[in-house]
Amino acid sequence: MKKKEPSIHILHSIVGKLKFFDYVTVVFAVLLVVVSSLYVYGSNRGVLYVHIKSFSREWILPLDGGERIIHVEGPLGVTEVEIDKSTVRIVKSPCKNKICVRSGAISRPGQWVACLPNRVIVSIEGRGPKEDYVDAVNF
Amino acid sequence: MIDIGFMDAKREEKIKLVSFLGAVSLFLSAIDYMIPRPMPFVRLGLANLSILLAIKLLEPRYVFLVVLLKVLGQGLIQGSMFSYVFLFSLTGSFASGFVMIFLYRMVERWITLVGIGLMGALTSNIVQVVLARFIVFGKSAWYILPPFLIMGSISGFLLGGVAEVFWRRSKWVKYVKTRL
Numbered sequence: 001m002k003k004k005e006p007s008i009h010i011l012h013s014i015v016g017k018l019k020f021f022d023y024v025t026v027v028f029a030v031l032l033v034v035v036s037s038l039y040v041y042g043s044n045r046g047v048l049y050v051h052i053k054s055f056s057r058e059w060i061l062p063l064d065g066g067e068r069i070i071h072v073e074g075p076l077g078v079t080e081v082e083i084d085k086s087t088v089r090i091v092k093s094p095c096k097n098k099i100c101v102r103s104g105a106i107s108r109p110g111q112w113v114a115c116l117p118n119r120v121i122v123s124i125e126g127r128g129p130k131e132d133y134v135d136a137v138n139f
Numbered sequence: 140m141i142d143i144g145f146m147d148a149k150r151e152e153k154i155k156l157v158s159f160l161g162a163v164s165l166f167l168s169a170i171d172y173m174i175p176r177p178m179p180f181v182r183l184g185l186a187n188l189s190i191l192l193a194i195k196l197l198e199p200r201y202v203f204l205v206v207l208l209k210v211l212g213q214g215l216i217q218g219s220m221f222s223y224v225f226l227f228s229l230t231g232s233f234a235s236g237f238v239m240i241f242l243y244r245m246v247e248r249w250i251t252l253v254g255i256g257l258m259g260a261l262t263s264n265i266v267q268v269v270l271a272r273f274i275v276f277g278k279s280a281w282y283i284l285p286p287f288l289i290m291g292s293i294s295g296f297l298l299g300g301v302a303e304v305f306w307r308r309s310k311w312v313k314y315v316k317t318r319l
Binding site for chain 2: 020024
């Protein structure tokens with residue numbers, strides 16, 4: 001009647017006989033899991049940049065750098081780009097159709113707004129979760 | 140007739156053991172494949188039991204033969220022999236074979252099969268995720284690394300524990316040791 005549960009017995013005999021480098025590998029494994037988790041999941045909210053390109057100049061500005069308006073010179077006149085609350089939009093444009101203004105605000109990496117007549121391209125760059133993903137996986 | 144005169148008895152015993160361990164890993168792959176898994180790539184890795192025993196019993200070149208047999212057996216059982224999954228399995232198994240043999244040779248006296256199995260599982264998982272990063276899935280492959288490492292560590296640790304207990308208690312192991 002004093003016989004131990006076999007599973008507990010085996011577990012006990014494993015843990016009881018571990019040697020120094022077994023513990024080293026366990027610590028290593030835990031560290032690896034923690035570091036890789038931090039690296040992989042922690043960097044999702046990386047710094048995003050606004051990249052503005054005109055026919056003569058380029059700007060690279062932080063997306064979260066507070067409110068500011070950039071005046072971009074183009075062949076037709078000045079296009080006003082506004083960065084505010086982590087979004088970017090074109091507020092004023094000298095072009096005829098105003099597609100750029102009506103495209104609204106962008107906020108995620110990879111998105112862009114452009115005013116082709118005035119040759120202004122605004123895009124958001126940086127590492128983010130939506131930058132690169134699998135379309136479909138089949139097993 | 141095949142001339143086996145050059146084979147001394149011990150070498151023959153070792154080759155017999157390699158083929159036996161290969162057969163065991165084939166059988167264990169089948170058992171492993173029967174067990175339902177939460178994610179397609181997550182495996183218990185039962186077949187690695189024979190590799191762990193091989194590391195204790197045989198020299199590195201024979202161990203690599205067992206690894207090769209395990210990979211072939213796994214590919215056969217899981218039907219992944221001619222897909223990229225097989226490449227993953229091959230690379231991961233050989234990398235972890237290297238690490239485990241190296242570790243065992245370096246710190247033999249201060250490590251058990253638990254630590255060796257754990258490191259082997261980690262190596263195989265890391266190598267496979269790195270391959271996935273560069274061959275199939277691109278950057279998003281990194282997202283699977285932490286869960287892979289967690290599952291791999293747990294299964295590697297447990298399997299190492301089973302192997303260690305088997306190593307200490309099995310009459311078969313004692314018998315084989317006397318013949319090598």
